[in-house]
Amino acid sequence: MESRRVYPSCMTQHASQHPEFLAPDTVVVAGGRPDRTHDAPVNPPVVLSSTFVGQGEVYEGDRAYGRYANPSWDPFEETLGQLEGSELPALVFASGLAAVSAALSLVPSGGVVVMPRHSYQGSLALSQDLADRGALTVRPVDIADTEAVKAALEGADALWLESPTNPMLEIAEMGVLAAAAHDAGALVIADNTFSTPLGQRPMNSGVDVVVHSVTKYLAGHSDVVLGAVVTSDPALRTRLLSYRSLRGAIAGPFEVWLALRGLRTLALRIERSQATAMELARKLQEHPRVEAVRYPGLPGDPGHERAAAQMDGFGSIIAITVRGGAEAADAVVEALQLWTPATSLGGVESLIERRRRHANEPASVPEHLLRLSVGIENAADLWADLDRALQKVQD
Structure with missing residues (x-):
């Protein structure tokens, strides 16, 4: 999919002087950098202070106190604002x-x-x-x-x-x-x-x-x-x-x-994990132990056409239902060696969990649904681990 270009409206001075539009995968690296003065740091520093020097009246925009603002927030906030x-x-x-x-x-x-x-x-x-x-x-x-x-x-x-x-x-x-x-x-x-x-x-x-x-x-x-x-x-x-x-x-x-610091590698991490997610989703929909696969990148997925029209990439999350119900789904998770059984998502490591193990997950989510957050490991290794676990349950 064609990369969008975004105007560097919130970037540091040296970046905003560029007249051309910048692609998002450039912004995640270049956004929020300190000004280019001699001997300046390449990365913004961490400011550990609960309060800030102030004299006279307090004006709008003054930092004043650590609950209102911190210089360490600014680079991240500026970069994310621009990306959105x-x-x-x-x-x-x-x-x-x-x-x-x-x-x-x-x-x-x-x-x-x-x-x-x-x-x-x-x-x-x-x-x-x-x-x-x-x-x-x-x-x-x-x-x-x-x-x-x-x-x-x-x-x-x-x-x-x-x-x-x-x-x-x-x-x-x-x-x-x-x-x-x-x-x-x-x-x-x-x-x-x-x-x-x-x-x-x-x-x-x-x-x-x-x-x-x-x-x-x-x-x-x-x-x-x-x-x-x-x-x-x-x-x-x-x-x-x-x-x-x-x-x-x-x-x-x-x-x-x-x-x-994590944002700097966002484009690379997503590129890798999305490509792997697509490969795994295609293989999973052919696996005899998998009942159904939800992934917007699959042509047969109910949301595929909408996702293709309004998204730049289909993401790195896959949802599958395993034949044999909740017990079989739990057994798959327990049999995995490379995938980590944990909640959350979006990290460099691949995570998996049966979502209905949480008591407040909606009842409309199938008991045997597994959510896979695909990381940046080798795709062949991730597939081998999944296939092994699914086959083990079959046995």
Whole structure:
């Protein structure tokens, strides 16, 4: 697929002097670098300070205190904002769920949120908790059913998009749904964790706010817990910044520095893991012990045509159902030697888990569904391990 070009609106001075547009795989490397002065560091430093020098009146934009801002956040926030197509920096949060919480705070008290029935578990749990306390009403929908989602938007205050969904990998018709939501007067929020801005840029489809679990692909090494929110609307960003500052949902400077270091290899990691995911998905759909495979890159997948039209790559997550039910699925996981049985996704290592082992996973997710997060290991080794485990269960 053809690489998009993005304007370096949030990059450091030396980069923004280039008149040409930069591709996203360049931005992840070049964004957020210090100015090119003699003896300057190539990488931005970690600033470990809880407060900042200030005299006289405190003005808007002053750092003042570590709960409001930190210089270590700036390079990451600027780069992610640019990658998502915003002229405003992103806002980094203490976790992906903290970012989700901030985005949901934009829904008015007692408002209605249309949300995919299959979504990030934390988003579902938090929205239900808010619903139980009367803070909002949730209308669950099959996000792949465009007409059903449009019907659910009547009187709604927000549409929550996740595409591909977790863990069912359904594809939303993002641009059509964003337009319908705006026609209904609803805010549009999208979780772009699975795809990353290298796979799709939801704001180009009319989305107002984009949420990320930075823990996953952006940081990419399973060693930090962070979240982020991006918007092009200054008023919305001000509200989100206020939410972060007042509730203390702030990230540690060293964790954000690690996330920026991880971001530098995002394009390479995704290129490798996506190619491997496609190879594994093709083989898995032919395996006698596999009942079904969901992967948007497969021509027979229900979401393939939409994904091909609106995404730059099909991602690195595969969902399979194993013949023999939950017991057989668990046995496959236990038999694996290279794949790591663990929750989360988006790291350099390949992870696998049976999603219904979590008590609050929606009942519509099959008991015998395994979610595979494909890493950057050798594809042949990953396949050999999967095949061996599946064959062992057969025996």
